[in-house]
Amino acid sequence: MAIVVSEEPGTLEAVTNNEAQFDLVVVGHVDHGKSTLIGRLLVDTGSLPQGELEQVKAHCARTARPFEYAFLLDALKAEQAQGITIDTARCFFRTARRRYTINDAPGHVEFLKNMVTGAARAEAALLLIDAAEGIRENSRRHGAIVSMLGIRQVVVVVNKMDLVNYDQAAFDRIEKEYRAFLEHLGARPLRFIPVSARDGVNVAARGGVVDWYDGPTVLEQIDAFVKEEEQHERPLRLPVQDIYKFTEEGDDRRIVAGTIETGSVRAGDEVVFLPSRKRARIASIEAFNAEAPERAVAGQALGYTLTEQIYIKPGELMCRLGEEPARVGTRFRANLFWMGRAPMIQGKRYKLKLGAARVPVELVEVINVCDASGISIHESAIRNPQSAIDKPQVDRHDIAEVLLETARPVAFDLAGEIEQTSRFVIVDGDQIAACGIVLAEAESGPTLLERRVSQREENWEKGAVGAARRTAQYRHGGKFIVFVGERRERAVELARQLELWLHENGRHTYYLALGNVLGELAENATRRVMEREEQLLRLGELARMMTDAGLLFITTLPEADQHDLDKLRLLNAPFELFVVTVGETALAPEAAQARLPEDVKANDAVLILLGALCDLGIVMDYEI
Ligand code: GTP
Numbered sequence: 158m159a160i161v162v163s164e165e166p167g168t169l170e171a172v173t174n175n176e177a178q179f180d181l182v183v184v185g186h187v188d189h190g191k192s193t194l195i196g197r198l199l200v201d202t203g204s205l206p207q208g209e210l211e212q213v214k215a216h217c218a219r220t221a222r223p224f225e226y227a228f229l230l231d232a233l234k235a236e237q238a239q240g241i242t243i244d245t246a247r248c249f250f251r252t253a254r255r256r257y258t259i260n261d262a263p264g265h266v267e268f269l270k271n272m273v274t275g276a277a278r279a280e281a282a283l284l285l286i287d288a289a290e291g292i293r294e295n296s297r298r299h300g301a302i303v304s305m306l307g308i309r310q311v312v313v314v315v316n317k318m319d320l321v322n323y324d325q326a327a328f329d330r331i332e333k334e335y336r337a338f339l340e341h342l343g344a345r346p347l348r349f350i351p352v353s354a355r356d357g358v359n360v361a362a363r364g365g366v367v368d369w370y371d372g373p374t375v376l377e378q379i380d381a382f383v384k385e386e387e388q389h390e391r392p393l394r395l396p397v398q399d400i401y402k403f404t405e406e407g408d409d410r411r412i413v414a415g416t417i418e419t420g421s422v423r424a425g426d427e428v429v430f431l432p433s434r435k436r437a438r439i440a441s442i443e444a445f446n447a448e449a450p451e452r453a454v455a456g457q458a459l460g461y462t463l464t465e466q467i468y469i470k471p472g473e474l475m476c477r478l479g480e481e482p483a484r485v486g487t488r489f490r491a492n493l494f495w496m497g498r499a500p501m502i503q504g505k506r507y508k509l510k511l512g513a514a515r516v517p518v519e520l521v522e523v524i525n526v527c528d529a530s531g532i533s534i535h536e537s538a539i540r541n542p543q544s545a546i547d548k549p550q551v552d553r554h555d556i557a558e559v560l561l562e563t564a565r566p567v568a569f570d571l572a573g574e575i576e577q578t579s580r581f582v583i584v585d586g587d588q589i590a591a592c593g594i595v596l597a598e599a600e601s602g603p604t605l606l607e608r609r610v611s612q613r614e615e616n617w618e619k620g621a622v623g624a625a626r627r628t629a630q631y632r633h634g635g636k637f638i639v640f641v642g643e644r645r646e647r648a649v650e651l652a653r654q655l656e657l658w659l660h661e662n663g664r665h666t667y668y669l670a671l672g673n674v675l676g677e678l679a680e681n682a683t684r685r686v687m688e689r690e691e692q693l694l695r696l697g698e699l700a701r702m703m704t705d706a707g708l709l710f711i712t713t714l715p716e717a718d719q720h721d722l723d724k725l726r727l728l729n730a731p732f733e734l735f736v737v738t739v740g741e742t743a744l745a746p747e748a749a750q751a752r753l754p755e756d757v758k759a760n761d762a763v764l765i766l767l768g769a770l771c772d773l774g775i776v777m778d779y780e781i
């Protein structure tokens with residue numbers, strides 16, 4: 158619910174379109190004075206509509222209640238009845254410098270979901286702490302989340318200084334403790350300001366009572382926050398949302414679309430897509446129903462054509478050659494705030510959203526858990542083997558440092574470098590379960606899947622008939638043959654043709670359509686990622702058995718990339734893969750054992766494939 162305080166005509170529109178507009182969020186523990194601070198700011202900057210202040214004061218007098226600045230905000234009846242802010246209330250005000258939108262965040266943790274999902278945005282945060290009460294549970298929680306949302310400009314307002322007689326020692330104690338806490342989470346507050354929101358000390362006017370403080374007032378501070386414009390000067394980060402194809406006859410160009418998070422790019426620039434590491438040059442910038450700018454900058458949602466026709470998928474991150482590239486990996490250390498109803502546990506696949514990428518992710522290890530209700534930190538096996546069993550999971554509302562592993566490589570930055578692409582969200586089922594921030598790359602070592610496969614192999618109980626005996630009898634070895642190609646129907650047709658020939662010529666073969674393993678993939682992109690991963694894993698396990706049984710096991714995996722094949726290869730171990738590409742694919746040419754042109758005749762295709770299988774000694778002999 159929005160409370161529009163400055164109600165001049167056209168304000169709202171101006172607010173959404175105006176460049177000199179800044180989004181702030183005010184957070185803090187219940188009753189630490191968020192609404193009061195904002196009310197005070199509105200009054201002191203003359204942002205209230207004519208007569209509003211008098212009206213609220215008169216209302217208070219009539220109802221024999223002491224006037225509260227918070228009433229100016231808590232304008233909704235229900236809120237006033239409860240005396241607490243129950244929803245994030247937005248209000249608008251302006252200073253000589255620019256317009257502001259302030260989000261008055263209730264002292265409740267749920268509102269943060271709005272920020273995590275992007276329903277609310279903030280470029281800077283004021284964290285309020287009551288000088289008399291000191292640091293409380295939500296002071297920690299909110300501090301952690303603000304840091305995990307990548308809000309870099311954080312200022313701590315130590316409020317109600319009047320209650321501690323403006324005592325510097327009390328202020329210093331809070332600063333010391335809270336600064337240590339925030340820095341542990343990788344957040345660096347710009348400064349701490351001693352304030353009395355009720356008495357208007359250091360809000361808009363400097364208070365003589367705190368002569369030991371010579372920093373800015375809250376108002377000076379918010380005017381000093383830096384606008385995101387400076388993002389233009391940073392390295393390019395463009396998460397690829399979509400790839401559109403021109404459908405005109407004979408035109409095979411594609412448009413790469415997405416919103417630039419940081420940096421800028423223009424036609425002629427060389428770019429690299431991560432994690433695929435494919436390179437291209439920007440041919441043109443395209444806008445939808447508008448003239449395209451010559452230079453695209455942070456915040457702009459545009460399309461790009463490339464001079465080279467490279468095959469990339471949505472989810473990649475476009476960076477500019479010559480600038481610091483993002484990192485690519487499957488393992489990283491991260492801080493996260495867990496909001497899921499069920500705890501985060503090992504051995505379960507969640508979905509990670511980072512930039513435009515959607516990948517399955519697993520918890521490898523809990524490094525430590527910082528319990529917001531206290532300051533206890535549980536150390537994990539890495540640092541302290543004794544307490545490893547203490548905390549093998551992350552509970553609701555825990556702030557934890559964890560080691561995560563994604564099912565395929567993702568591109569990311571680190572906290573403190575480029576926040577936009579170091580931030581992520583974790584989804585459990587259909588629920589947003591966490592927000593987090595990448596702290597560091599982790600050394601690779603064996604992946605979770607590699608460990609599972611080697612364990613499987615160790616425990617594999619063999620039958621009485623070995624591979625050599627089957628090969629001798631069948632006149633071919635077992636092999637997993639995977640057809641890859643952008644045009645699915647073509648790949649399927651050729652795969653089945655091969656199956657037919659092999660069968661008619663007395664070979665042992667079986668064709669399995671991927672959809673048979675787990676049904677059609679969901680339309681929903683969120684579920685699709687998880688289902689596809691599931692399919693791959695099951696297909697790989699099945700292949701292991703089929704090839705062990707000596708079959709020429711055939712499938713099609715139209716969109717497979719190198720990483721998919723590596724995964725199948727791993728799962729199918731100790732047996733190998735035989736990869737056939739049909740026409741255009743995302744694979745590097747050397748990834749294939751046989752390559753077929755898209756318009757190849759079926760008989761020729763079979764001939765080419767048998768030749769290749771024979772060369773590799775998989776099929777002993779053939780005759781057509
Ligand atoms: P929630 O919205 O419920 O989370 O609380 P809040 O953080 O918005 O606190 P609010 O502004 O409603 O203030 C809570 C109480 O603290 C009110 O009674 C205020 O009058 C009082 N208060 C706020 N600022 C000051 C201050 O600087 N000094 C003193 N003495 N009291 C203050």
Ligand code: MG
Binds near residue numbers: 191
């Ligand atoms: Mg409030």
